[in-house]
Amino acid sequence: MTASLQASADRRPWTILELLRWTTGHFAAKGIESARLDAELLLAHALGTDRLRLYLEFEKPVLEEERARFRALVRRRGEERVPVAYLTGAREFWSLPLAVTPDVLIPRPETETLVEAVLARMPRRESPLSILDLGTGSGAIALALAKERPEAQLTATDVSDAALAVARKNAAALGLLERVRFASGDLFAAVRGERFDVIVSNPPYVAESEAPGLAPELRHEPAAALFAPGDGTALLRRIAAEAAGHLAPGGLLALELAPAQAGDVTQCLREAGFAALACHRDLAARTRAVSALGPGGT
Numbered sequence: 001m002t003a004s005l006q007a008s009a010d011r012r013p014w015t016i017l018e019l020l021r022w023t024t025g026h027f028a029a030k031g032i033e034s035a036r037l038d039a040e041l042l043l044a045h046a047l048g049t050d051r052l053r054l055y056l057e058f059e060k061p062v063l064e065e066e067r068a069r070f071r072a073l074v075r076r077r078g079e080e081r082v083p084v085a086y087l088t089g090a091r092e093f094w095s096l097p098l099a100v101t102p103d104v105l106i107p108r109p110e111t112e113t114l115v116e117a118v119l120a121r122m123p124r125r126e127s128p129l130s131i132l133d134l135g136t137g138s139g140a141i142a143l144a145l146a147k148e149r150p151e152a153q154l155t156a157t158d159v160s161d162a163a164l165a166v167a168r169k170n171a172a173a174l175g176l177l178e179r180v181r182f183a184s185g186d187l188f189a190a191v192r193g194e195r196f197d198v199i200v201s202n203p204p205y206v207a208e209s210e211a212p213g214l215a216p217e218l219r220h221e222p223a224a225a226l227f228a229p230g231d232g233t234a235l236l237r238r239i240a241a242e243a244a245g246h247l248a249p250g251g252l253l254a255l256e257l258a259p260a261q262a263g264d265v266t267q268c269l270r271e272a273g274f275a276a277l278a279c280h281r282d283l284a285a286r287t288r289a290v291s292a293l294g295p296g297g298t
């Protein structure tokens with residue numbers, strides 16, 4: 001299909017609108033749901049512009065050099081099913097422009113439910129709040145919270161040093177480096193002996209057994225960011241069991257999870273002494289996060 005884009009393009013100059021229409025049809029035929037949006041994002045990227053500008057210049061012919069860049073992107077999206085964010089190197093989260101690479105999970109809209117939950121239940125303190133983001137990936141959650149709470153001190157951890165490098169770069173680009181500390185390690189091993197007012201995490205929670213049925217795009221994301229052993233709750237359970245030892249009295253713990261995991265994880269939290277449990281739903285009314293107050297503060 002990309003070859004036909006090449007052949008037609010050689011006959012006469014394609015306009016922006018023609019390229020968008022052709023590519024949208026091509027992506028749709030490949031089963032890509034967000035076909036038009038993906039075509040727009042990739043063409044804007046190839047032209048070094050933004051999506052709005054495309055709409056203002058629909059009739060503009062596209063230069064061969066630009067078409068060649070676009071063709072390469074269309075091939076990688078359509079044939080290899082590489083997610084758009086890895087092709088453009090960018091994704092917006094909480095209205096923050098973030099750089100993303102295949103070393104990090106592409107931040108998801110449902111994770112904004114988790115950020116909202118934390119902001120709604122943030123403990124009140126005289127001193128600046130300390131917030132821990134476990135498994136920070138691109139830094140999405142830590143940076144959104146740092147932006148929303150200019151007085152807070154953030155610690156962002158990950159088991160992947162490559163992910164931490166991306167998160168650090170994002171913090172620098174957003175001018176937040178002074179308030180976000182980065183630490184490498186397996187869950188709480190990265191912050192041994194420390195306590196926080198808030199612990200937030202979007203850990204890997206997909207069961208490995210689900211891998212074969214997942215969208216092909218997910219194969220491009222780091223497996224360590226997606227999958228957890230067993231039914232997918234292994235890391236959620238570890239965090240629930242260990243978090244109280246790293247929370248200040250009455251501190252807040254908030255976790256993203258799959259809707260079907262909410263019952264098991266809230267049970268683990270109760271067993272670990274957490275109180276004031278709450279489930280947080282997305283716009284489709286599915287539970288996407290749970291939060292609770294640690295022992296000693298209710």
Ligand SMILES: C[S@@+](CC[C@H](N)C(=O)[O-])C[C@H]1O[C@@H](n2cnc3c(N)ncnc32)[C@H](O)[C@@H]1O
Nearest residue numbers: 105107135136137158159186187202203204225
């Ligand atoms: C689902 S991704 C979330 C990334 C980011 N917080 C977000 O919401 O977009 C999970 C992250 O946890 C990290 N991770 C996986 N296992 C970990 C562990 N045992 N300790 C710390 N981080 C871990 C992964 O490297 C990945 O960056």
